[in-house]
Amino acid sequence: MSFPLLTVAAGNSVMFGVYSNALLYLSGTPLLDRHSSPPSYLHIFTAGGMSGIAQALFLAPVDLVKVRLQNQTHVHNPKAVQPRYRGPIHCAVCILREEGLRGLFRGGMALVLRDTPTLAVYFATYTALCRGLTTEGQEPGPAAVLVAGGLAGTASWALATPMDVVKARLQMDGVKRVEYRGIMDCFLISFRREGARVFLRGLTLNSLRAFPVNAVTFLTYENLLKLLC
Known part of the structure; x- marks a missing residue:
């Protein structure tokens, strides 16, 4: 947990920073005026997608290390007494040594395909709910923000989960040596072996x-x- 906790602030900064600046560029509406002069949903959706690409590229190595550490509790080698990785730094060093720099970005394209539409829907859903729960022209109150944010997060994860399953399997490919040839190959093999329900796992x-x-x-x-603004 140490690695994700140390990097979650940076990841959120990238996501919200790119979204806010992209929305400002697309709509020309200052952030604090977006409730009184609301930007279009197309601009919000586009800015959200751009933030998804940026976040995925930034978090790809971090997410890979997290998945490897979380999954090493599964005993792939019954003879192994000690966990393979002693911590996040050791895990990253092992990946670099065994799989090269490219290995640190294993599953990165699946992460981009997960986060781009997911964050587009995330911000669009949040905005739509805020507008629906707030009198026109006014800023949403804390209750509206909490409800809209929570439901937007739930909706985005419902969309993200199938690709998240594929992403995690590609990231573990370097350990299990299944050798998927790519995202579609992983999708087809998983579907053939475990059925459609596998993509709703988690x-x-x-x-x-x-x-x-x-x-x-x-x-x-x-x-x-x-x-701050």
Whole structure:
């Protein structure tokens, strides 16, 4: 958990920073005026997609290390007494040594394909719910932000989960040596072996986690904008 915790702030900074600046560029509306002069959903959707690409590229190595560390509790080698990786730095060094720099970005394209549409829907859903829960022309209150943020997070993870399953399997490919030839090959092999339900694996847990996390995330974002802008 140490590696994701140390990098989650940077990842959120990239996501919200790119989204805010992209939305400002596309719509020309200052951030603090976006409730009184709302940008179009097309601009919000596009800016969200751009933030997804940026976040995925930034987090690809971090996410790979996290997945490898989380999955080493599964005993792939019954004779192994000690875990293969002693921590995040050791894990990253091992990946670099055994798989090269390219190995640190294993599953990166699947991460881009997961986060680009997901964050586009994420920000569009949040904005639509805020507008629906708020009197026209006014800023949403804390309750509206919490509800909109939580539901936006849940909706985005419902969309993201199938590609998240594929991404995790590609990232573990260097350990299990399944040798998928790419995203589509991983998708077809997983479907053939385990059926369509495999792509919903983890959806319940992701949804339960997403609501409180994203409710607090958006409430913090809105209040920091007021404080800093």
